[in-house]
Amino acid sequence: MSPSKRSRGRKVAAPNNIYTGILAMSFFILLATAAFTTFKCFTQYETLFTIP
Amino acid sequence: MSTLTKVLIVLQTVFTIFLCGIVVTYVGNADNWKEKTENAQASERRVRNEQNSTLEEWDVFKSEKEEALAGAIKKIEALTAQNTDLAAKLDMSERDRSALTQRIDGLAGQMTVATGASDKQRGMYEEAQAKLDTIRDENIVLAADLKATNDVLIQKLAVIETQNEQLRRLTEEKTELRGRMEKTLLHYGGAPKATTPVTQTPGLVRPALPMQNISLKGRITDLNLADALAEISIGSAAGLKNEMKLHVTRGNEFVCSIVILDTDAEKAVGILDMVKSNPRVGDVVSTNF
Numbered sequence: 001m002s003p004s005k006r007s008r009g010r011k012v013a014a015p016n017n018i019y020t021g022i023l024a025m026s027f028f029i030l031l032a033t034a035a036f037t038t039f040k041c042f043t044q045y046e047t048l049f050t051i052p
Numbered sequence: 053m054s055t056l057t058k059v060l061i062v063l064q065t066v067f068t069i070f071l072c073g074i075v076v077t078y079v080g081n082a083d084n085w086k087e088k089t090e091n092a093q094a095s096e097r098r099v100r101n102e103q104n105s106t107l108e109e110w111d112v113f114k115s116e117k118e119e120a121l122a123g124a125i126k127k128i129e130a131l132t133a134q135n136t137d138l139a140a141k142l143d144m145s146e147r148d149r150s151a152l153t154q155r156i157d158g159l160a161g162q163m164t165v166a167t168g169a170s171d172k173q174r175g176m177y178e179e180a181q182a183k184l185d186t187i188r189d190e191n192i193v194l195a196a197d198l199k200a201t202n203d204v205l206i207q208k209l210a211v212i213e214t215q216n217e218q219l220r221r222l223t224e225e226k227t228e229l230r231g232r233m234e235k236t237l238l239h240y241g242g243a244p245k246a247t248t249p250v251t252q253t254p255g256l257v258r259p260a261l262p263m264q265n266i267s268l269k270g271r272i273t274d275l276n277l278a279d280a281l282a283e284i285s286i287g288s289a290a291g292l293k294n295e296m297k298l299h300v301t302r303g304n305e306f307v308c309s310i311v312i313l314d315t316d317a318e319k320a321v322g323i324l325d326m327v328k329s330n331p332r333v334g335d336v337v338s339t340n341f
Contacts, residue, residue, distance in 0.1 A: 019053060019057075019058055019061050019062075022061055022062065022065045023061055023064075023065065025065065026064060026065040026068040026069065029068060029069055029072050030068055030072060032072070033072035033075050033076055036076055036079065036080075037075060037076075037079050040079045040080070040082075044084045044085075044086055044087070045086050046086075052086055
């Protein structure tokens with residue numbers, strides 16, 4: 001993020017590097033955790049957003 | 053991307069992984085409270101049903117027991133009344149028992165007296181029985197004597213009859229002779245003289261002299277029961293004669309009689325007569341019973 005004029009006029013391309021992979025991995029882990037939690041809640045309590 | 057951003061990304065990733073791990077661990081190991089609650093509720097319902105049924109059974113049991121208790125109380129009251137009646141009857145029975153006991157004691161005393169009197173009467177009866185036996189034995193002896201006397205009397209009567217017959221015949225002859233003599237004397241003119249009997253006429257009737265009580269006593273020395281003969285220890289020296297009758301006794305009991313057949317100086321032999329029981333050597337022999 002450079003405050004130069006050249007960067008404002010150009011298409012910004014997302015950099016693909018290891019940190020993207022790390023973020024993706026953490027996102028997928030988070031997603032899996034949410035899914036697992038949802039699954040468990042549903043199977044045990046048969047409800048998701050209400051108090052059984 | 054600045055270094056801070058990179059660091060924050062890394063840190064975020066790490067802590068995200070850490071947090072997700074914790075969450076997953078927690079969620080995976082968490083208890084199924086719904087199932088537990090449902091089980092608890094079911095269990096509670098079951099327990100409540102059991103409690104209700106137990107309470108109902110308890111009510112039924114209680115009512116039955118109360119009825120049984122009421123029945124038992126009534127029975128107890130009835131039995132108490134019966135007990136009171138029986139106690140009163142027992143008192144009456146005790147009084148009757150004591151009265152009967154006194155009566156029994158009185159009767160026992162009377163019985164003792166009656167037993168003494170009975171024993172006394174038994175003794176008197178036995179004495180009378182012994183006397184009766186003695187009298188019976190005497191009676192037997194007297195009956196034998198009477199029979200012998202009757203026999204002698206019959207013989208004497210026969211002799212008297214014969215002599216009366218002779219007297220009548222002689223009287224008739226005398227009368228006839230007197231008549232002839234008177235005729236003869238009248239023919240020759242004489243009177244008959246008064247006749248004097250040749251034999252002396254007997255005087256007034258005098259009572260017979262009483263028999264002398266000889267009182268001979270001896271013992272049997274020998275016996276021959278087959279021939280009914282016995283030998284005694286006294287003889288003519290003591291005054292014993294033939295055809296005398298002696299009585300054999302044993303104690304106070306009459307045994308038999310002996311009629312003497314032959315006498316010696318110191319002994320005699322006789323035949324047994326009126327045998328009541330078999331005589332034995334040593335039995336007493338006497339003229340008086």
